Every structure is written in structure tokens, then in C-alpha cells.
Amino acid sequence: MDIKIDHQSPLPLHNQIEQLFRKLIQSKEYAKGAPLPKEEELANRLGVSRNTIRQATNKLEHEGLITRKKGVGTFVTSHGVSTQLSNWHSxxxxxxxxxxxxxxxxxxxxxxxxxxxxxxxxxxxxxxxxxxxxxxxxxxxxxxxxxxxxxxxxxxxxxxxxxxxxxxxxxxxxxxxxxxxxxxxxxxxxxxxxxxxxxxxxxxxxxxxxxxxxxxxxxxxxxxxxxxxxxxxxxxxxxxx
CATH class of the missing domain: 3.40.1410.10 (Chorismate lyase-like)
Incomplete structure (x- = not known):
């Protein structure tokens, strides 16, 4: 899959990256459990900071679409969407x-x-x-x-x-x-x-x-x-x- 974003687009970079990840998640390769690209690799490839990558992936993790394993990598969640969202706010x-x-x-x-x-x-x-x-x-x-x-x-x-x-x-x-x-x-x-x-x-x-x-x-x-x-x-x- 072609991995790129538009730095001239009015759409914030982290939103573009979030959309990119959603497409990756739907592909057969990653659905079978292959690790998603590493933050540092993606940041260099897309010309953004690691914090921008993390801002996009945090939302996907929150929705239960991906799982981070310390020292191993980030993977597509294999058992569907699962959240622990409480209905409290600031x-x-x-x-x-x-x-x-x-x-x-x-x-x-x-x-x-x-x-x-x-x-x-x-x-x-x-x-x-x-x-x-x-x-x-x-x-x-x-x-x-x-x-x-x-x-x-x-x-x-x-x-x-x-x-x-x-x-x-x-x-x-x-x-x-x-x-x-x-x-x-x-x-x-x-x-x-x-x-x-x-x-x-x-x-x-x-x-x-x-x-x-x-x-x-x-x-x-x-x-x-x-x-x-x-x-x-x-x-x-x-x-x-």
C-alpha cells in the first residue's frame, strides 16, 4: 500500500495519518497479525514527528483497533473493537x-x-x-x-x-x-x-x-x-x- 500524506492539505497531519492507519488495518496483510510499521520508521517516511504518529495511533488504540506490546510492536487487534470508555469528562x-x-x-x-x-x-x-x-x-x-x-x-x-x-x-x-x-x-x-x-x-x-x-x-x-x-x-x- 502506498504510504504517504499531503503536507499542503488543510487536514491536520495526525488526522491524515489516522486515516492512513485505518486503511492499513483493513488490508489483508495486517488483519492477519503482521506488526504495523514502527513509529520512528513512519515518522521518517512521512516527514513528521513521532508525537504526530502517536497522536493518530492513540485514538485507534482507544477504539480498540490496535494493541501496543512493549518491546515488540503495534498490532491490529484480533478480536474486534473493545473499549473501556467511561462516560465521564473534564x-x-x-x-x-x-x-x-x-x-x-x-x-x-x-x-x-x-x-x-x-x-x-x-x-x-x-x-x-x-x-x-x-x-x-x-x-x-x-x-x-x-x-x-x-x-x-x-x-x-x-x-x-x-x-x-x-x-x-x-x-x-x-x-x-x-x-x-x-x-x-x-x-x-x-x-x-x-x-x-x-x-x-x-x-x-x-x-x-x-x-x-x-x-x-x-x-x-x-x-x-x-x-x-x-x-x-x-x-x-x-x-x-
């Missing part, structure tokens, strides 16, 4: 879907040293520098939730990113990272030190939600902790037998 996207106006009262970005908990989750050395994003979110200018997020250093997020846009949209569009799974822990506690930020009393309750976020390869992406005003939020879970 907080911004969730509010947009509910048509609720949301704004940032505070937004701070800095590099911090990973403590033992972060180092264990990210599988990195303790004290490794990671990017931390802190945001105080408001509805109609009234503070409702305070978030702290830390991101794995391999992503390459910088302090100059536009964090006013939906977070997971930023990760996908700029870095080719799709988040598909999160492990969450929810508890109730008194507001304490968070009271001043949220505009409530220290003995008022808040919902605390810790979220451990992963990509399709089950690699850690983000650690997030949110402090929600209990008088403003209900956390609902739909369970089917």
Missing part, C-alpha cells in the same frame, strides 16, 4: 453539556516535587518535578469547587499552556493523549482550610474526590483532587445489575 466539559456557565476565579500553575504518593502513582522517583495546576472554579462568580491536578512529566505540559480550555481536550488535541479510565475515591469532610477559598464556614461539609487518570495503555496521566461545596453538588452513580 469538569469544564461536564458543565458545558449541562449549559452551566463556568469561570476560573483563580488559576495557578507551577512545578512541584513529587511526594511519595505522587511518585508511587506516576512510577517516578520521589522529588521529580511535576506540573501542578490549581484552579478555583465558580458558577455565576460564586466559588463551588477547588481543584489541584498534577500531571506525569512525560506528557510535556508547560506552565504557559492555555488551561482555560477543557483539560482533556487540551491533552488530546495538543499532545495526542486520550484519557479512558479513572479510579476515584470520594469522602466527606469538614471544609477546614478550604473554607476561605470556597466562601463557606470551616465546619461546613465538603465532598473530596481523588481521581487517578489513565490512558489506553493504562499509563498514569493525572492525579486530581477536588474539594466540592456539599451544598452545591450531588455525586450520582448509575449502577446496573
Amino acid at each position: 469538569f469544564t466539559m461536564e458543565m458545558m453539556e449541562k449549559k452551566i456557565a463556568l469561570n476560573n476565579l483563580e488559576i495557578n500553575v507551577s512545578l512541584v516535587k513529587a511526594d511519595e504518593k505522587l511518585a508511587h502513582f506516576f512510577r517516578i522517583r520521589k522529588n521529580t518535578k511535576v506540573l501542578q495546576l490549581r484552579r478555583l472554579r465558580a458558577i455565576d462568580d460564586e466559588p463551588v469547587v477547588y481543584f489541584e491536578s498534577c500531571f506525569h512529566p512525560r506528557i510535556g505540559l508547560e506552565e504557559t499552556e492555555d488551561f482555560n480550555q477543557p483539560l482533556y481536550q487540551l491533552l488530546e488535541n495538543k499532545f495526542g493523549i486520550i484519557v479512558v479510565r479513572s479510579s476515584e475515591h470520594i469522602r466527606a469532610q469538614l471544609a477546614g482550610a478550604m473554607a476561605k477559598k470556597l466562601g463557606i464556614h470551616t465546619n461546613d461539609p465538603v465532598l473530596v474526590r481523588e481521581r487517578f487518570v489513565y490512558d489506553p495503555g493504562d499509563r498514569p496521566i493525572e492525579y486530581n483532587i477536588g474539594f466540592y461545596r456539599a451544598d452545591k453538588f450531588t455525586y450520582s452513580i448509575d449502577i446496573k445489575k
Whole structure:
């Protein structure tokens, strides 16, 4: 199959490469289990960066069309499409879907040293520098939730990113990272030190939600902790037998 893309096309390069991979997947050669071309080989052949290749293949992996085997290569998934997509989004996207106006009262970005908990989750050395994003979110200018997020250093997020846009949209569009799974822990506690930020009393309750976020390869992406005003939020879970 002729493997090429059009660098003059208005269609983004990663979208062209995604379409190219979809054609490869449908060919008899790869359907029988032959490994797909390696990232470095394709990047050189197409004149693009490896990150552009990864941005295209991450979506296919997310859809269950291909499988990455560390140290071996990338193969067409032999048992059809299988995804583990949860119906959760970034907080911004969730509010947009509910048509609720949301704004940032505070937004701070800095590099911090990973403590033992972060180092264990990210599988990195303790004290490794990671990017931390802190945001105080408001509805109609009234503070409702305070978030702290830390991101794995391999992503390459910088302090100059536009964090006013939906977070997971930023990760996908700029870095080719799709988040598909999160492990969450929810508890109730008194507001304490968070009271001043949220505009409530220290003995008022808040919902605390810790979220451990992963990509399709089950690699850690983000650690997030949110402090929600209990008088403003209900956390609902739909369970089917």
C-alpha cells in the first residue's frame, strides 16, 4: 500500500495519518497479525514527528483497533473493537453539556516535587518535578469547587499552556493523549482550610474526590483532587445489575 500524506492539505497531519492507519488495518496483510510499521520508521517516511504518529495511533488504540506490546510492536487487534470508555469528562466539559456557565476565579500553575504518593502513582522517583495546576472554579462568580491536578512529566505540559480550555481536550488535541479510565475515591469532610477559598464556614461539609487518570495503555496521566461545596453538588452513580 502506498504510504504517504499531503503536507499542503488543510487536514491536520495526525488526522491524515489516522486515516492512513485505518486503511492499513483493513488490508489483508495486517488483519492477519503482521506488526504495523514502527513509529520512528513512519515518522521518517512521512516527514513528521513521532508525537504526530502517536497522536493518530492513540485514538485507534482507544477504539480498540490496535494493541501496543512493549518491546515488540503495534498490532491490529484480533478480536474486534473493545473499549473501556467511561462516560465521564473534564469538569469544564461536564458543565458545558449541562449549559452551566463556568469561570476560573483563580488559576495557578507551577512545578512541584513529587511526594511519595505522587511518585508511587506516576512510577517516578520521589522529588521529580511535576506540573501542578490549581484552579478555583465558580458558577455565576460564586466559588463551588477547588481543584489541584498534577500531571506525569512525560506528557510535556508547560506552565504557559492555555488551561482555560477543557483539560482533556487540551491533552488530546495538543499532545495526542486520550484519557479512558479513572479510579476515584470520594469522602466527606469538614471544609477546614478550604473554607476561605470556597466562601463557606470551616465546619461546613465538603465532598473530596481523588481521581487517578489513565490512558489506553493504562499509563498514569493525572492525579486530581477536588474539594466540592456539599451544598452545591450531588455525586450520582448509575449502577446496573
